[in-house]
Amino acid sequence: MAQVNKKTVNVGGRLVDLSTPLVMGIVNFTPDSFYSNSRVSSGQAMLDKVGNMIEEGAAIVDVGGYSTRPGAAEVSEQEESDRVLAVIEPVKKYFPDIIISVDTFRSQVAAAAIEAGGHIINDVSGGTLDEQMFDTVAALRVPYILMHMRGTPETMNQLTHYDNLVVDIIRELKSSIDTLRQKGVTDIWVDPGFGFAKNIEQNFSLLKDLREFEQLGYPVLAGLSRKATIYKTLNILPEQALNGTTVLNTLALERGASILRVHDVKEAVEVIKLWTATQRIY
Incomplete structure (x- = not known):
């Protein structure tokens, strides 16, 4: 595949x-996402949260109506769509x-959300859980975040065998990109799926x-915020994992990440400002 190295993306014109x-x-309109402070359960709380994120410097808000943590409750397509639309319409x-x-792996939810005013589809399954997703993205002509995952949220923890971790993931992502x-989809962001x-x-x-993922030629998104990699390694709770998140976000920037997907916007914006300042020193 030819090197693309895109540094711009067309988002809603x-x-x-x-x-x-x-x-x-991250805006989770769900009752059971792994980090309790990311959940919102009322319209006003959601608007307050989005408003605060914008004030703190978020360029994008990622709206989810279905928790993908292992063991999360099943959510019907209609309920997920209702949750997502309940956020998008007032935010717009x-x-x-x-x-x-x-944030959805269902093509019909994605289509409804884009019609309601959404701009980007963030698919944690990378198109593996809905065979119509790639055609839907192509028809909608919107940017697509291609994340690497195997199996389903219920089975993924049993699918961690790789012959060569990075090589295998890049090969699987490359196949999807092709x-x-x-x-006809050209605006793609790559998420290695931490x-x-x-x-x-x-x-x-x-x-x-x-940085190996730069060979795919597309911007890389890093989603490390408050994940088990941090809080289990440090033997703390997700609510205590902000400092660890900041450390790993800094390392992700140093290794080429273009988008940080986070629960804590202010701190991530500060990380980018400080890291960017170091790039001006020659």
């Missing part, structure tokens, strides 16, 4: 520059300039070699 990394704030009304990413490009079909040791190895 706007050309978004990724030469300076961006922050994506009160914060019309913010970029909205839709399919997407054949269907914590999804990877154990803690593998997550650290993946972070160490994150």
